[in-house]
Every structure is written in C-alpha cells, then in structure tokens.
Amino acid sequence: MKLEHNWKYKSLLNLEKISDHSIPEDTSRLVRRCNELLRFPLNEFTIEDLRLMIGQQFSLVYLIPLAIEKLNDDLFAEGDFYPGDLLAIVLKIDPIFWKENQEIWIGLNKLISNRKDEIEAEGISTKMFNDSQS
Secondary structure (H helix, E strand, O other): OOOHHHHHHOOOHHHHOOOOOOOOOOOOHHHHHHHOOOOEEEEHHHHHHOOOOOOHHOOHHHHHHHHHHHHHHOOEEEOOOEEHHHHHHOOOOHHHHHHHHHHHHHHHHHHOOOOOOHHHHHHOOOHHHHHHHO
16 A cells, blocks of 8 residues: 555544544543544654554554654664563564555564564564564
8 A cells, every 4th residue: 555645744534534523431541542543643643652553453554654663763662561562562463464565564574584582582572473474
C-alpha cells in the first residue's frame, strides 16, 4: 500500500475514513485513550501512544512504519513499561500482517537482523517475527 505524501500529519480517523462518534462514559480507560488517539495527527504520537495502539491492532499499515522510524532512532525506545516495549509489541504482530506487507517486513528485518542476540538479551522475543518469514 502506497501511503499519501502527508500521511503523518493526519489522524487515523482521517486516514481510515472512520466516522467520528462519541463513546459511553462508562468505557474503560484503554478504550477512552484509544478513541482519543484516533483524533491525533500521527506525527504527535509518543512512543507509548504507538505501543498502545499497535498492541490493540489499530491501523497497523500506518502505525508500524511510524514505529519502525522510531526504532531506527532507538531500537529500545521505551513507552510506559520498559526499554524496548515498542519493539516487543511490534515483534508480536500477527504473521498475517507481515505476509501481506512484505515491504514493511523487509524494513524491520533489516533493522533487527544483526541485533537479534542483543534483542533476546533484553528479554524481548523475536520468535513471532521469525515465524512470520515467508
């Protein structure tokens, strides 16, 4: 999928053409936060925002490339939990996503291929990603 030139400056609501709707007040904190993040321009997402939304499988075709950019700057970028939590969640993405998005898979593979021992030493499993190879 070819992304628009200015996709990072748009919200997921705009990119995914999702209609804006209100959510009930009694929803969980997680649901409320994800709903808020749908409205943020992607260039304003923090590491934690990316970790959260990727963990919930939101708009991976947009969020994974953005996460890989962050991981290129710091492979062990940290959200709210521990160093490398963004990488850990990216590596747990369903293998179907990687099979359907080979270019993105190749980009991540280039980033981690020579650092798998270091990644594993940090307690982050690469098994799901390794199993995704086609």
